[in-house]
Amino acid sequence: MLPYGRHYLDEEDIASVVEVLRGDFITQGPKIAAFEKALACYCGARYAVAFNSGTSALHAAYFAAGLSQGDEFICPALTFCATANAGVFLGARPIFADSEEDTGNIDPEQIESLITPRTKLVVPMHYAGHPADLEKIWRVAQRYGLKIVEDACHALGAEYRGAKIGSCQYSDMTVFSFHPVKHITTGEGGAVLTNSAEYYEKLLMFRNHGLTKDPNKFRHEPDGPWCYEMQFLGWNYRMTDFQAALGLSQLKKLDRFLARRRAIVTEYNKFFARFFLFDLPIEKGDVRSAWHLYVVRLGKDLVPVKRKIFETLKGRGLGVQVHYIPVYWHPFYQDLGYEPGLCPRAEEFYRRALSLPLFPAMTESEVNQVKDTVAEVFTEVAA
Numbered sequence: 001m002l003p004y005g006r007h008y009l010d011e012e013d014i015a016s017v018v019e020v021l022r023g024d025f026i027t028q029g030p031k032i033a034a035f036e037k038a039l040a041c042y043c044g045a046r047y048a049v050a051f052n053s054g055t056s057a058l059h060a061a062y063f064a065a066g067l068s069q070g071d072e073f074i075c076p077a078l079t080f081c082a083t084a085n086a087g088v089f090l091g092a093r094p095i096f097a098d099s100e101e102d103t104g105n106i107d108p109e110q111i112e113s114l115i116t117p118r119t120k121l122v123v124p125m126h127y128a129g130h131p132a133d134l135e136k137i138w139r140v141a142q143r144y145g146l147k148i149v150e151d152a153c154h155a156l157g158a159e160y161r162g163a164k165i166g167s168c169q170y171s172d173m174t175v176f177s178f179h180p181v182k183h184i185t186t187g188e189g190g191a192v193l194t195n196s197a198e199y200y201e202k203l204l205m206f207r208n209h210g211l212t213k214d215p216n217k218f219r220h221e222p223d224g225p226w227c228y229e230m231q232f233l234g235w236n237y238r239m240t241d242f243q244a245a246l247g248l249s250q251l252k253k254l255d256r257f258l259a260r261r262r263a264i265v266t267e268y269n270k271f272f273a274r275f276f277l278f279d280l281p282i283e284k285g286d287v288r289s290a291w292h293l294y295v296v297r298l299g300k301d302l303v304p305v306k307r308k309i310f311e312t313l314k315g316r317g318l319g320v321q322v323h324y325i326p327v328y329w330h331p332f333y334q335d336l337g338y339e340p341g342l343c344p345r346a347e348e349f350y351r352r353a354l355s356l357p358l359f360p361a362m363t364e365s366e367v368n369q370v371k372d373t374v375a376e377v378f379t380e381v382a383a
């Protein structure tokens, strides 16, 4: 089965991990700081803090932004559930925003109407790697004094108006994931990028139980030179040093990965352009997508047979997937009182969406297999 996404590892990656395993530090050693520095440098941000997952990185970013019990935050309905869950961890309530019909991104025009006196934070998620309209969102957020955290788990290497996503030009913090289906992998892992020293300090402490060893920050008179203080409730969200070594090695290949993804997308677009059974993904405005996913949108008359298309494609070896079930459709959120119908365009996008295999390690014959199988199956089902 050809999956919709998968990692690429070479001998250099493996050697970088083994080297750390043979050394003195297998967690919180020098590779963490080196990976953070390289990542911040790549994206054009001042600071990066590595975490043990994208989800824990989101949790930390929302915490550092000041989100807490009783607050509201605005996030898209069309996203992975972790975008919303990370705020629920802090006792906050997600307010789901609807999607743009073409990109699937949060609709910047709708955000203002969702703001209440409790709103603290807006979380754009760059769906499939296509940057959301950050400047528009930034302008609304500025007017109401809201913070912005980008969920950029799909968008490492993407660009918005000539700057890399992660530069935080129009946000307070940006979150990445290094799960194996994402652009680079550390097995499990994530990071928060920021230009603020204050957020940076908070993120470091949140990752390590809320502890500080800096005597200048102590609230109590220290008992002795062994002292450290726990100043707020943090977690153990640390990445290991061998994961950071893998991340560093993978980061060197990121531009090649991005170029390969783009080349496959160009090939798909060219081939599927003469198909009128689905809409192709687009790149809109002054952006460069990181092409995390290749999501086609079925024509309305094919929506009723999507299950059959999905099953037939799987039966013929294509590991297709659907991104995403609107978050508030999940039983957990229904139990909290969210009703179906809340975000009609996100629901319609979900009904039409189908993700085809796209990852840098795909061979030319696998790309052809996708093109031929999709053409074959859609022609059969539509007939």
Ligand SMILES: *Cc1c(COP(=O)(O)O)cnc(C)c1O
Binding pocket: 053, 054, 055, 056, 079, 080, 082, 083, 125, 151, 153, 154, 177, 178, 179, 188, 189, 190
């Ligand atoms: C992958 C992903 C996450 C979570 O990242 P993990 O590393 O799996 O915890 C969060 N949000 C989005 C949009 C993602 O795609």
